[in-house]
Amino acid sequence: MAHAPRRGRRPTLTRNVAPGVHRLEHAYVNCYLIEDGSSVTIVDAGFPSTWAPLLLALDEIGRSRRDVDALVLTHAHFDHIGFAARAQAELRVPIWVHQADEHLAAHPYHYQRERTPFIYPLLYPAAIPVLAGMTAAGALAVKGVENVHHLPETGTLDVPGQPQVVFSPGHTFGHTALFLPNRGALLSGDALVTLDPYKGSRGAQIIAGAATADSVMALDTLTALADTDAGIVLPGHGDPWSGGIRAAVDAAREFGAS
Ligand SMILES: [Zn+2]
Numbered sequence: 001m002a003h004a005p006r007r008g009r010r011p012t013l014t015r016n017v018a019p020g021v022h023r024l025e026h027a028y029v030n031c032y033l034i035e036d037g038s039s040v041t042i043v044d045a046g047f048p049s050t051w052a053p054l055l056l057a058l059d060e061i062g063r064s065r066r067d068v069d070a071l072v073l074t075h076a077h078f079d080h081i082g083f084a085a086r087a088q089a090e091l092r093v094p095i096w097v098h099q100a101d102e103h104l105a106a107h108p109y110h111y112q113r114e115r116t117p118f119i120y121p122l123l124y125p126a127a128i129p130v131l132a133g134m135t136a137a138g139a140l141a142v143k144g145v146e147n148v149h150h151l152p153e154t155g156t157l158d159v160p161g162q163p164q165v166v167f168s169p170g171h172t173f174g175h176t177a178l179f180l181p182n183r184g185a186l187l188s189g190d191a192l193v194t195l196d197p198y199k200g201s202r203g204a205q206i207i208a209g210a211a212t213a214d215s216v217m218a219l220d221t222l223t224a225l226a227d228t229d230a231g232i233v234l235p236g237h238g239d240p241w242s243g244g245i246r247a248a249v250d251a252a253r254e255f256g257a258s
């Protein structure tokens with residue numbers, strides 16, 4: 001059953017959610033910092049106001065902004081590209097996103113979804129503090145980002161951490177998860193989350209039709225995630241899941257679409 005989340009709104013850094021992978025949660029959205037030697041890859045870009053917590057997080061792990069070599073976007077929804085344009089301008093790092101999400105990255109409020117999101121707070125009151133927290137963090141003022149690099153659909157990405165790309169369309173048509181085989185961790189983006197911001201529900205699940213382009217495809221794509229056999233799942237929203245991706249996928253299928 002859905003319950004009001006009591007945590008998640010303030011920026012919180014949790015170090016080593018997987019070896020050398022750090023989770024920065026702000027306004028119920030996760031970014032991850034992958035350390036590789038002295039270099040860092042950032043995965044997802046929260047909201048515009050996540051920028052200051054990001055710089056503090058780098059400081060806390062003993063790195064500087066000069067150590068950041070890449071920003072990889074699992075997908076281009078507004079709650080995952082908040083500081084992308086600023087990172088591009090100030091850190092001068094390449095922004096990686098799948099080609100199918102390139103238009104969305106440039107125009108973050110023009111996304112496809114199955115249902116209007118405005119009905120969800122009425123149906124799911126637990127979502128109200130989550131959506132209010134996201135709005136306060138700048139969810140309605142996200143700038144688009146252009147001149148991105150296109151993620152491949154298979155293989156290893158040559159950025160710090162050497163993640164394997166796991167093309168996983170459905171939530172968006174370019175959604176791409178990242179698998180770190182040496183660290184046993186899958187960064188599942190919004191293809192599989194443990195908190196749905198539109199319902200306030202916790203537990204392994206796909207995101208509601210309010211923000212998902214194609215729920216049937218999103219359920220289907222869980223197979224690609226399960227095939228990694230990752231022990232740790234690090235989602236775009238919600239806490240890490242340490243029970244293995246196969247159990248997470250089973251739970252998400254059980255939960256179904258909404
Ligand atoms: Zn999303």
Ligand SMILES: [Zn+2]
Pocket residue numbers: 077079080190236237
């Ligand atoms: Zn999201």
